[in-house]
Amino acid sequence: MKIKLTPELSYIIGLWRKAKCFDGLGVRGGKELLEEFSKEVLDKQLTTSDKLLTGEDKVYFYHTAYRKFFQEIEKEQLERFKYLNEYAANYLAGMFDAAGGVDQRGVVSLSRTTSQDEMMMLRLGFQTRRSGDRLIIERPLVFLAFIKNYVKVQKGHKAFEYAKGAK
DSSP, X not given: OOOOOOHHHHHHHHHHHHHEETTTEEEESOHHHHHHHHHHHHXXXXXXXXXXXXXXXXXXXXXXXXXXXXXXXXXXXXXXXXXXXXXXXXXXXXXXXXXXEEOTXXXXXXXXXXXXXXXXXXXXXXXXXXXXXXXXXXXXXXXXXXXXXXXXXXXXXXXXXXXXXXX
């Protein structure tokens, strides 16, 4: 089975990378995150509903080929997502849905980040600064404008209204 990376699959991989559960191929987190992951993997036919397993705060399925593919993309993220295109936007939107947020002051950040994530953001032109395991995005409106059409879990946040005018 040959798996090809698509923008939609990039979103799922971004979501999985930041909310990974270690049972099978899945995510852990809040109800909205679990529902979105389930919906996406079923829509993209990565698994069937009878093979989708749930725990208290996780949802996952078993598929060796997809697990290997996701891990390969994770290792190659700097090469795979080096252009400002739909693939990178979906991947970052998945990461943002899983581990991103906007605080009361409008500070946009990504949690649970690695130095590889920081390098990818810099290569894409998004200036960041590190605060523990968080990356704080310096020009948040530009970043939010880039991912706003692909974010699914946090799309209702008012910060995305401000990002509509940003380019």
